[in-house]
Amino acid sequence: MPLVYTGTPPREALAFACHLIHEAGLEGEEWAPPGELSGGMKKRLSFARCFAGFPEAILLDEPFTGLDAEARRLLWGKFTGLLSLRRVPVVIVTHFPEEVPRSEGCRFYRLEASPGTRRPARLRTDPPGP
Numbered sequence: 001m002p003l004v005y006t007g008t009p010p011r012e013a014l015a016f017a018c019h020l021i022h023e024a025g026l027e028g029e030e031w032a033p034p035g036e037l038s039g040g041m042k043k044r045l046s047f048a049r050c051f052a053g054f055p056e057a058i059l060l061d062e063p064f065t066g067l068d069a070e071a072r073r074l075l076w077g078k079f080t081g082l083l084s085l086r087r088v089p090v091v092i093v094t095h096f097p098e099e100v101p102r103s104e105g106c107r108f109y110r111l112e113a114s115p116g117t118r119r120p121a122r123l124r125t126d127p128p129g130p
Helices: 010-023 039-052 069-083
Strands: 058-061 090-093 108-112 122-126
Touching (some): 010 039
Antiparallel strands (some): 108 122
């Protein structure tokens, strides 16, 4: 729907939506009611919807809260696959920084101290990961 609302012809919007659904690994679930989707499927759908609007940047705030480590690993793979379709800046807030896929040209910052404490919070640059 974001594509149709921004003026994309319906046939073109449907074709692109089908492509995003395929990239997100949700083929066969196109018409499933939201209540029938698992938590991981809902996260993948959120990613697909995010890319449907041709964003200039993406903010992910705890994108995989409540999912186990294996599901988070698989979803990072799906996200990076979708990101390869349209390279945009991404800001990720997470308690699992070691799981964030790292690639050349990326910069990583870690907040030292909690923003809610009296100690001043500082950003620290992390070296590139493996």
